[in-house]
Amino acid sequence: MENKIVAKNLNLWYGEKQALKNIDLDIKEKSITAFIGPSGCGKSTFLKTLNRMNDYVDNIRIEGDVILDGENIYADGVDTTILRKKVGMVFQQPNPFPMTIYDNVAYGPRIHGIKDRKTLDKIVEESLKDAALYDEVKDRLHTNALGLSGGQQQRLCIARCLAVEPEVILLDEPTSALDPISTLKIEELLMELKAKYTIAIVTHNMQQASRIADYTAFFLIGEMIEYGKTDDLFSRPQDERTENYITGRFG
């Protein structure tokens, strides 16, 4: 499997505090890669470097490279709007815009200049279908998205992300605010989406990583301690710190 994203010797500081230390990590295309580790280990920070969401943080300094399809996303002249169209993101709390379900999904395509109603209709329908939400909302596309349940709202956010045809989807603890059934629906959805997209997910739920991820990376105090196939990492971790964390002996 080809590498979609390659992080090379990536270092990141918030002011004086170093949050990422010499991270080298390849994300394989059309697969799910999970980042696990205790709070403050740098996993979310690392995820956000993959579409430069950290650019907005004050006093941040980043060294090293993040190569997406052979091009460094931190090179001069990179258009972050185009980057974030290609690398979409879904957050911990479902955050639909206070507008209709239809307008939520059409929001991105409209920003990118699509005005034709039929084209938008098609994008909205396909995105909602891909997010496994269409059947539940097809009769109320023009009602307010805030009326959806938490799980539906999160799938709407995924649909909104898919509507701009990304190649990579970053998810930062996307199910931590959801009930178990909604969580399983999102997990099933991600398993389907990996046929078309490259997915990277931060999760505190280790069972979730072991259920859905093809590859898992364990972070600790800004370092990536171990990275490999999920089956290997959860059955025969190579580093004692990984073993101790995943078996609940510290954290």
Next chain:
Amino acid sequence: MLRSSFLNDLNQLKVDLNKMCYLVIKQLENGIDAFKNDDKELAKTVILKDKEVNDMERKIEAACLNLILRQQPIARDLRDISTALKIVTDLERIGDQIADICETIIRLNAKHAFKMVEDIPEMAEIATKMVRDAIQSFNDNDIILAKEVKLRDDRVDELFNNVKLELVEITKNAPDQIDACIEFTIIAKYLERIGDHAVNICEWTEFQETGEMDHTRLI
């Protein structure tokens, strides 16, 4: 330490498994002594004590299944628990087979058998040592010893074949011994099976350390 109650449960599991191991070794030693000395009283004691082995198997199985259900163990914890779950089956079978040998001893003049069939004493000795060493390899996580114990099984199989040939010869010359010879064959078969269970324990010991069995990765 996080998950201290889980770790306490895991430790208790190891303690119980250890007790069962030594109970089975004791049963085996007593059973072979009863066989060697035609000690029918000792044979009865072994048979009665087999219930304790069976009860321990159930107790450990229940503990393993509850830990899987409630703690979703992974990595080393999962290998420890699945190994325990598999090894108790072999221990319980060893217990059954030694109890079955003891039942035969009560029916027969076993001392006669022990001496009459030349290779039975060596079979009994090797099988007992295999079980003892298999359990030691498991307790010490000693893969080298486990591999070495597995190799000894060939000799037990060879002796079993010798015993069968010997018994055929005996029945040819002494047709009145046929019933006894059938019982001796069954005893020899039990000893051969005890060797196989020792091999299984060694294989699970290797799995516990490596996640592999016979070079095939299980987890």
